[in-house]
Amino acid sequence: MQPVVAIDGPAGAGKSTLAAHLARRFGFLNLETGAMYRALALKAIEQDLDFDEEAPLLELAHYTKIALEPQREGNRVLVDGIDVSRRIRDTDVTQAASKVSVHPHLRAWMVDQQRALGEKGGVVMEGRDIGTAVFPDAEVKIFLDAAPEVRGNRRYRQAEPVPQVTEEAILKELKERDYRDRNRAESPLRPAEDAVILDSTSMTLEQVLARAEDIVRAHFSVQDGTFQSTGAGTTKK
Template sequence: MTSITSSRTRPIVAIDGPAGAGKSSVARRLAERLGFVLVDTGALYRTVALAAQRDGIAFDDAEGLERLTHSLVAANAIAFAPAQGREPRVSFSGEDISDAIRTPEMGMGASIVSAHPGVRAALLDLQRKLGEGGGVVLEGRDIGTVVFPDADVKFFLTASPEVRATRRFEELVAKGQSVTFEGTLEEVKKRDAQDMNRAHAPLRRAPTAILIDSSGNTVDETVSKMADIVLAHGKNVNTGEEG
């Protein structure tokens, strides 16, 4: 298993939080603001869910999913490419699947497959390898608690279920999907319960994570607040800023 380095010269920024809190947008813009690399861990699990669906592997087939995930990691089948002002593009065996993994079905699928210890273990080393050098922003459910418990700056980004459902509903409508607000809110609450109550690596706030409630803030306001916090740690984590 890849060890977690403590000699990095640039910080690791971990962002955890529930679905719909805006982690993807905030993490992307924060990485751009700081000049860091964004590692979208949620996209990894969504990709596993999509690959499983295509291979006819049920989301509750723990052994099948573990074998599949190990094969994807061994083949370096998952890759990220930056996209200025948008979520990173994700490719699977050379195919751009960025849009295919951003559906409600794949979101729920990612929540289910990520609950399997074998899948998480298979992706753990990959996540650590992508972020171990520092100068990265990682977002997910267990970045600050499991993947990088020694991250230099940890955030727990959240918002009320109603605010998160509204954001998700507007996003899906903009993509032309036929959804209702009530159905979206129910999905958000179901996803919260599923993520917080799973037996392995449940969603929780790390003891040292800074709570950021984005309910009444724009993405830019949230990013500015978080960037100030990261830069304030500059002298301790060698960002090059005077802090």
């Protein structure tokens, strides 16, 4: 069995960038579980479903085929065979995904799909409940965080050269997202008890990537391209 690296954290913390880097660095697959919620949210938008009604969304999920195809530059996301990789990054889909993801039965269904994707190991999975709900026995758990203002500024700069909204509006939406994620009934956003907390508020991207690599190496010794558990426990930092 290859190891599972679980990366959790709030919106805008840089989980996707970190997961993609670690996957490339250690030869793992990068499975972005948040893209699965966005993919379902996109289909709900197209079918004009109410995001507050769980039953229709759950029914929709059961006959929707969501596929993640890891690429070097990031995941290719398919919904019923159609590539929606770019569309699911749009603001309306991101906001819809936040509302869709609060429903407990829908989250349980998603967790089953995500476990199936990562059951063989050798993956980096990022989301909001990977280390607590999807893979509580993951060998490496990182909770990536940053101050809301820093995350909001990053989101704003990523929207350049022509941001469609103000930085203040992005920060407001991000804080609302944080509240929903941290207070939902099913799998609320929180660090796993054995996760390493990596706060990137005052760190450069290069520092974050280097620190995360050190966290992985602290749990596994690399020999001839394979991983062997060192048996080291995880501590919060």
